[in-house]
Every structure is written in C-alpha cells, then in structure tokens.
Amino acid sequence: MLTTIRVNGVDHDVDVDPRTSLLDLLREGLDLKGTKKGCDHGQCGACTVLVNGVRINACLSLAVMHDGDAVVTVEGLASGELLHPVQQAFLTEDAFQCGYCTPGQICSAVGLLAEVAAGQPSEATADLDGPVTLTDAEIRERMSGNICRCSAYPQILAAVRRAAGAAA
Amino acid sequence: MSTVRDWAAPNPVTENRSGLIGKPVDRYEGRLKVTGTAPYAYEVETPAPPLFGHIVSSTLARGRIASVDISAAEAAPGVVRVWTHLNVPAQAARGTRLNPRSQRASNPALESDRVEHYGQSVAFVLADTPENARAAGGLVRITYEAESADLDFLSSLDQAGPAPGEEDARIGDFEAGYTASEVTVDATWFSPLQNHAQMEPCATTAWWEGDKVVVHTSIQMVKGGQHALAETLGVPSDRVRLFTRYIGGGFGGKGQSYDDLTLAALGARETGRPVRVAYTRQQMFQATIHRPAVQMRVRLGADRSGRLNAMALEAVTHCARNAPFVEHAANFARNLYAAPNRLTGHRLVRLDIPHAGAMRAPGEAPGMLSLECAMDELAETLGLDPIELRIRNEPEVDPDNAKPFSVRQLVRCMQEGAQQFGWERRNPVPGAVREGRWYVGMGMATAIRGNFLLPAKAGLRLTGDGVATLTQGMTDIGTGTYTILAQITGETLGLTLDQVRVELGDSDMPPAPGSGGQFGAATAGSAAYETGMVMRRRLAELAAGDPRSPLYGEDPTLMDFANGNIVLGNRSESLAALAARAGPEGVYVEGGISPAADARDWSQHTYGAQFAEVGVDSVTGEVRLRRMFGVFAAGRILNAKLAKSQITGGMIWGVGAALTESNPVDPRYGSFLHQDLGGYLAPVHADIVNLDAVLLDEADDKANPMGIKGVGELGICGAGAAIANAVYNACGVRLRDYPLTPDKVLAALEAKGL
Ligand code: FES
Ligand code: FES
Numbered sequence A: 001m002l003t004t005i006r007v008n009g010v011d012h013d014v015d016v017d018p019r020t021s022l023l024d025l026l027r028e029g030l031d032l033k034g035t036k037k038g039c040d041h042g043q044c045g046a047c048t049v050l051v052n053g054v055r056i057n058a059c060l061s062l063a064v065m066h067d068g069d070a071v072v073t074v075e076g077l078a079s080g081e082l083l084h085p086v087q088q089a090f091l092t093e094d095a096f097q098c099g100y101c102t103p104g105q106i107c108s109a110v111g112l113l114a115e116v117a118a119g120q121p122s123e124a125t126a127d128l129d130g131p132v133t134l135t136d137a138e139i140r141e142r143m144s145g146n147i148c149r150c151s152a153y154p155q156i157l158a159a160v161r162r163a164a165g166a167a168a
Numbered sequence B: 001m002s003t004v005r006d007w008a009a010p011n012p013v014t015e016n017r018s019g020l021i022g023k024p025v026d027r028y029e030g031r032l033k034v035t036g037t038a039p040y041a042y043e044v045e046t047p048a049p050p051l052f053g054h055i056v057s058s059t060l061a062r063g064r065i066a067s068v069d070i071s072a073a074e075a076a077p078g079v080v081r082v083w084t085h086l087n088v089p090a091q092a093a094r095g096t097r098l099n100p101r102s103q104r105a106s107n108p109a110l111e112s113d114r115v116e117h118y119g120q121s122v123a124f125v126l127a128d129t130p131e132n133a134r135a136a137g138g139l140v141r142i143t144y145e146a147e148s149a150d151l152d153f154l155s156s157l158d159q160a161g162p163a164p165g166e167e168d169a170r171i172g173d174f175e176a177g178y179t180a181s182e183v184t185v186d187a188t189w190f191s192p193l194q195n196h197a198q199m200e201p202c203a204t205t206a207w208w209e210g211d212k213v214v215v216h217t218s219i220q221m222v223k224g225g226q227h228a229l230a231e232t233l234g235v236p237s238d239r240v241r242l243f244t245r246y247i248g249g250g251f252g253g254k255g256q257s258y259d260d261l262t263l264a265a266l267g268a269r270e271t272g273r274p275v276r277v278a279y280t281r282q283q284m285f286q287a288t289i290h291r292p293a294v295q296m297r298v299r300l301g302a303d304r305s306g307r308l309n310a311m312a313l314e315a316v317t318h319c320a321r322n323a324p325f326v327e328h329a330a331n332f333a334r335n336l337y338a339a340p341n342r343l344t345g346h347r348l349v350r351l352d353i354p355h356a357g358a359m360r361a362p363g364e365a366p367g368m369l370s371l372e373c374a375m376d377e378l379a380e381t382l383g384l385d386p387i388e389l390r391i392r393n394e395p396e397v398d399p400d401n402a403k404p405f406s407v408r409q410l411v412r413c414m415q416e417g418a419q420q421f422g423w424e425r426r427n428p429v430p431g432a433v434r435e436g437r438w439y440v441g442m443g444m445a446t447a448i449r450g451n452f453l454l455p456a457k458a459g460l461r462l463t464g465d466g467v468a469t470l471t472q473g474m475t476d477i478g479t480g481t482y483t484i485l486a487q488i489t490g491e492t493l494g495l496t497l498d499q500v501r502v503e504l505g506d507s508d509m510p511p512a513p514g515s516g517g518q519f520g521a522a523t524a525g526s527a528a529y530e531t532g533m534v535m536r537r538r539l540a541e542l543a544a545g546d547p548r549s550p551l552y553g554e555d556p557t558l559m560d561f562a563n564g565n566i567v568l569g570n571r572s573e574s575l576a577a578l579a580a581r582a583g584p585e586g587v588y589v590e591g592g593i594s595p596a597a598d599a600r601d602w603s604q605h606t607y608g609a610q611f612a613e614v615g616v617d618s619v620t621g622e623v624r625l626r627r628m629f630g631v632f633a634a635g636r637i638l639n640a641k642l643a644k645s646q647i648t649g650g651m652i653w654g655v656g657a658a659l660t661e662s663n664p665v666d667p668r669y670g671s672f673l674h675q676d677l678g679g680y681l682a683p684v685h686a687d688i689v690n691l692d693a694v695l696l697d698e699a700d701d702k703a704n705p706m707g708i709k710g711v712g713e714l715g716i717c718g719a720g721a722a723i724a725n726a727v728y729n730a731c732g733v734r735l736r737d738y739p740l741t742p743d744k745v746l747a748a749l750e751a752k753g754l
Helices: A022-029 A087-092 A102-117 A136-142 A155-167 B002-008 B030-034 B071-075 B131-136 B154-159 B176-177 B222-233 B259-269 B281-287 B331-336 B364-382 B386-391 B412-423 B482-491 B522-545 B575-581 B640-659 B719-731 B743-751
Strands: A002-007 A010-015 A046-050 A054-057 A070-072 B051-055 B063-070 B079-083 B121-127 B140-144 B169-171 B184-189 B203-209 B212-217 B240-243 B277-280 B294-302 B308-320 B341-351 B440-449 B456-462 B468-472 B502-503 B560-562 B565-569 B571-574 B587-593 B605-616 B625-634 B691-695
Touching: A022 A046, A022 A087, A046 A102, A054 B203, A070 B277, A087 A102, A087 A155, A087 B030, A087 B571, A102 A136, A102 A155, A102 B030, A136 A155, A155 B640, A155 B691, B051 B131, B051 B259, B051 B281, B051 B364, B071 B079, B079 B131, B079 B259, B121 B131, B121 B259, B140 B184, B154 B341, B176 B294, B176 B308, B176 B341, B184 B364, B203 B259, B212 B222, B222 B240, B222 B259, B222 B364, B259 B277, B294 B364, B308 B364, B331 B341, B331 B364, B331 B440, B364 B386, B364 B440, B364 B640, B364 B719, B386 B412, B386 B440, B412 B440, B412 B605, B412 B625, B440 B625, B440 B719, B456 B522, B456 B575, B468 B482, B468 B522, B482 B502, B482 B522, B522 B565, B522 B575, B522 B587, B571 B575, B605 B719, B605 B743, B625 B640, B625 B719, B640 B719, B719 B743
Parallel strands: A002 A070, B051 B277, B212 B240, B308 B341, B468 B502, B625 B691
Antiparallel strands: A002 A010, A046 A054, A046 A070, B051 B121, B063 B140, B079 B121, B169 B341, B184 B294, B203 B212, B203 B277, B294 B308, B440 B605, B456 B468, B456 B587, B560 B565, B565 B571, B605 B625
16 A cells, blocks of 8 residues: 655655554665564564654554654664764663664653653653653653563663753 | 683783773664664665565474465465475484584474474465565464373473483482481472563574575574584585674573574575564564473571571473473572582473573572572571571582682672661561551572683784774673673773774684673683784784884883883884784784683682562552662673673563563463563563662682673572562561462462461
C-alpha cells in the first residue's frame, strides 16, 4: 500500500506490505537499523521511536497506519556531530553496556521529558493537578517500558536526570 | 613459560604514569551505540540485497517427524527455498571434527527426523521479505510421532545420577563432624530454571565470496563460532570468516552458535545471495540454552562460638538428555569458609527439554542462594551477627587445597559495606520494624567468584599518523572490552586515547578466547599489554638502529615512552616519525599471554559483600527492594566507570533471581511457560531503587602482569541471598523456594498467622 511517511525530516513515499510493522519498515525498508527489534511483541521497548512527538513501540504498529505521520528515530536526534542532550547524558553516565536497548531507551527518555514538560501525570505522580516534578520515582516508572537486560538502570536514571537538568 | 614472579616487576600499566588505567573514560564505541550506528550482526550492510530466513520450531518435546508437507509454503509469495530434514543440504554428522584441533565440533541444523526438545528447528524458509518468510513458515505442515518424555525436574529427582567424570569433594569426615556439632542447620533451597533474555536475539548475516563464507553473527567466542560452522559445512576453518563486532548481550547464552548461523551460511551458499536470519524472541527462550534449576541441600554444624565444624552443599540439577552440562552450584563453597569436615558435590537428572548451559556466574549464581542463607540461619540460631559469624570462619589458606590466597579482602568488603550501608541500624529481631503496611528488613551475604587467565594473542600496528591500532579476535558483549584495551594500549605506549584504535570480533585477527567466565578483561587485556611491550621493544630497536633517529646507537633497553614519543634522556622522537620511516604499513607486531606455570599455586578469587534492605507488603506479599549496596574486591580496576556498571548490572541480576525470574516447564509439551518478556520477568526500571557499589583498591600480582581480575560475574554472586535474608529479617519468614514471589510470601505470612 502506498504510504507517505516523514522520517527524521525526510519524506518517503513507500509501497508497503500491509503486514509490515513500522519497525520493519524503518529497519528493512528505509535501512534505518538504529531502531532495534528485541521482542517484536511490545514487551521490551527496544523499538521505541517518536511518532508526532509521542513515544511508541514501533513493533506494535503497522507501517500503513502512519500515512502522513512524522517519525523520529535515534538516527534523527543528533545535530550533525553534536549529540542530543539525552544521547550525551547516556554516554557520560555509562547508561548502557551492550547498547542494544539504548536507541529505545534514548527515544523513550526524549518522549518522557516532553510528557513531563506537558504536565502529563504517571502512576508515580502524587498530585494529578499540579505540574509534574521529575522525581527519581517518576523517571523509574516512566522508563519501565524499556527493559535493559544489561541492567544499566542506575546509570539510565542518572542520565535522564542529567538530561532533564540540561533541558531545564 | 613465565612465572608469577615475572609479573611482580613494575611495568607501564602498574606504574600508570599518564593515569589512563582506572580512569572512568566513556565507552570507546559509545558514540556509535547512542546514535544507533553500531551495526549488530543482523544489521551489517550486505554486498547485494539479502534474502530473509525464518526458522520453524518443533511443537513436541520428544519423538520423530512423521510427515512433512512443504508444498503450500513453497508456493507462497516470495519463497525461494523451504528446507526440512528431508532436503536440507548435506552437513557433517553431529559431533564430528575434520580438524582435530577445532574448538567446536559439527552442529548441523535440521539433521534428522528426531526431535529432542520443544522448539528445536524443524524447517527453514528463505524468502524475499521477512513477512513472506514468516508467513510461509506458518504454511509448513509437520506431523509428529510423540515418544514419552521426562520433563519435570522435581518429580525426576530419584533418577539423579553422578555428574559425569566427577566425584564428591570430601575433606575430613563430614557425617561425624556434623553429628558431633553443637548447633546445626539442615535445609534445602530451590533455584528455578532461568533464561538469559539478552535484548538482542541471536542473528546472522551471511554471504559467500568464492568458496569462502563471510558471516556476521552474535556470539561471545569468535573461534568457537568459526570452528563450529567450518566443521558443520565440512570445510577447513580458513574458509569461514566470522565477524562479531557488536553483540547485544550474551551472559553465557551466546557462548555457542545456534542454527541461525548454519542456516544463513547454507542458504547463502545455495541461493548465491546474502541471507539474514534472526531468532524470534520465542525461539530465544525455547531454542537457546538456559540456566537449569538446582535443588541444594545445605548442612552446617558449628560449635557455640560459631566455628564451623562441618559443611555440606549437595546440589541436584538437570541438563538435556544428549547435551551434558552441570550447573556447579556447590563448587564455590569449597573456597569460602573454613570447616574441617566438608562435603560438596553434584547430581544430574537428564530431561527432554532444551539444553542447559552457562549463564552469568554459572555455579555461584544459584549456589550462593543456598549457603549464604544457611549462614544467616546459623547466625540467628547462635545469636551472632551474620558478619561476625563469617569473620569467625574466615580461613587463613584456601580450605579446599591449603593454597595461600593471592589476595583476599572478603572481611574488609563486609566491614566497609556494613559501615557504608548502615548495618548497625539493622534490628536483628525479625519482623520488628514496621512502616505502615510494610515489614522492613536488612540482609547481607558474601560474594565469591573465581579468577582465570587463558592464553590469548593480539596484534598491534603503529602507523605514520601516530595511531596505534590493536586488533584481536575478541568480543565486547557490553563488558567494555574495546575501552579497556584502548586504555591499556595507550598507557603501555605513552599515547593518548585518541591515538589508539581497537578492532575486535574478526576471526582473521590474532585469537582470544572471547567473553565468558569473567576471564575476558584479564585475558584479552594481558595479551594487549604484552603486545604493547613487544611494540616498545621493536620501536626501541628501530630507533637505536636507524641513523636518522636522534636515538641512534643508544641502548634500546633504556628507552622510555611518553606523550607520543620514544625518549632517552633529553633526546626523543615521535612514534609517528618512527613508524612513518618504517614504510606505508608502519610497524606491526603480535604478542600474547599464557598462564604462568605457577599461577595455580595460589588461590585466586574475586570477593564482595552484598547488603540489601527490603520492604515486604503485609497485605499483598510483594517484596520491594528499598536499597542495595555492595563492596567488591577484584584486583586493579581498569576503568572505574565501566567496572561499576558491570558490577551493578550483576547485582540487578541477583534481584531478578531473588524476586521474579523463573521459567517453569509446561508438563504437557515440554515448552517453557514463559516464552516472551511479558511472562519472563527480568527486572525493569521500577524494580531497582537506590542500588550502588564500590570497588576496593586492590592489585593481584599473582593474577597477570597488570594485577587485574574480572568483574562481570561477581556482582550477581550472593546478591539474591542478601535479599532473601532481608526478607527474613523484615517479616520472619524463611522462604527457600526462589523466586520469592507474592504468592509464596503471602502464604508463608498467613501460615505464621501474620
Ligand atoms: S521490539 Fe518492540 S517492544 Fe520489543
Ligand atoms: S545495554 Fe544491553 S540491554 Fe541495555
């Protein structure tokens, strides 16, 4: 099916198999292999990308559903040589080991910071009416859809905190 | 052969004049990983558009394939090949070796009509797209003739036999010592079957160049993978070029190759096109190895002062019927505590389930979940602090073999940990601390894990741009190999990190054993260090023999290396100039390390102490980690940042082992109940609260020339036991059946009338 999709600022007109997930379109169709496939079942978060600014699991979504959408993947975050603050924070805090969950963690963290800035509450939010304070509990809760089997969680927490500080 | 005495002399790494050793530098390949540009095996660029393979797995535990119908699959869109055991290309018979020196034997895929476990590969489809391959896989029709299968470990315990080639380790007279003891503990623990759940599924990209196959695969051991594929294809190993540059987690589960490697290579050969094959997440559970369940009986006998008189740890575990493996859950106990009368050993049950194998800290990881809780029970019986009990049983020499310790800072780990964790605030009376609906408690345990040095080589090239490139057939599975090899090479040659490159994961490079058993850093790193020393000697000789060098005619043994220069007195020359004169290829040397002849005259281990504080929900039975802290001693640390990541990662594995991870076998099918990451509960971010670790200053000059040891597995050791002991301290319930899930905790609380 003909689908028009904008990825990292570039428009693509693609003829996709209706069975193709957004993840497989990115990886196979557009050769953007930075987004990872850990489970293909929406259970690990390795495939997290931003669609119209909101983080989703690309494996749980069919490519044809994204006609007209703007997608940002891990390849689209840096400005040339300058890393995105979240990428830089992951590097500085050693928030990864094998690196396979990392693109998903980073996209997830970028999405998280936007959600918090927009005042969207989570399970860990005490006051549903006021602005959201980015406590450690908020970060842990909101990053729990991204499994890291290398278990870099303490370092990921530090990286998200650092990036949030840089953004503030 | 060298001796450890040769290692005691100061050298560039131990002198660390430019301070690169230990420095918390960022990961060498970190930029590639945070930008998504590190190509993992499935992702490497192919010389032509690839085909996609999909493996069809058996739905039966044991029996034979009775009939096969591939006609619908073959007729499906985009399908190029469909193979079952009836038409797969010829492979060498299982277990054979063309070359007797191959590290691995032939490991054919789809080899026969026999099915030996659920999830075994039974068919393979190659198609033009992943969607077409997978859809056609669903059209392959296979019927089976089932045979009776042994699937349940606990109901098969009576069939346990001796572990092959092993005898129980007996010292003194355990039975007499135990019977004569004033205070005893006798209890049995169960550690369940667990899965590695690496985030990157096993995957291979393959193509042929003439009669040589190029494979990029996700494997921890370069030579092992190369040899396994060569033997399976029945060709000499120099016809297989194996790359494994970026690996999305291994943890022991990628210590061997799987059918993705074989089928990708065969598919590419038969079609003349590149082929990509990845396991699905479900296949990762069913068709790769797992950590087997272990039942452990511990008996301790002590006098009233807490001195152990007798200690036994008897483990029963399981493996696949035709793939022997022993989870050595009792071995660590041999080196840990003094007790004159000792018994340790293993029994093995053969089951018709997928293959058991090594998973992070095989042996210690489940083993310490028993003895370290038994020590807690003994301490309580004696009215002793658990740390004090351990100090009273601290041996002067290795209790297993009377060898001196190379260095053993176990007591210091416990004492520093106690102080930093605030252990003195622990109320020794179980169930005494309550915060609302939560019972709160603290627990501790020790950690011990062996240290090993294996033979390894490395290559090093210095080019006219002043850059040194280290090459090694080694892997970095997230452990930090790239980074520490750059640090070692830089420090050895007096170069900065941006003057050093590291290339790994290529079977054409000088071989190293790979990543596993916590031996990677010491082994690969020592080879890199020795190769750097060979380079220093070569460069010094070049300078001394070259009239164009300011150091011409000088004694090469007196020359030094610093700031990118070779130096003698007030004369110096840049390494770049020296290499440029040597020709366009620069200067290339190889070097290597082998274990010292006398290294095993010392008992060499890494040690630690684990502390945990938990809350137990009195209403739901849920255990929540509140705090965890560990102190570890593991030789000289090459990179403080990366070493700590390894250690805390291991501790979190301990949290999973204690609280959530388990994969029961479905007794109907021989499959695992949990086949995905929704069912198999590896820790997620919200599970991990306030977890930290420190590494003590240490250098182990009996370990290798740099005095370093491994840290990859130490962190998991004892971690789960500290949590279980904290659960007891919190609510007074001793649970010995891991993981400590809410259903078990709640039932135990109710049984206590709580
Ligand atoms: S690959 Fe999409 S959530 Fe795991
Ligand atoms: S870095 Fe390996 S899974 Fe997260």
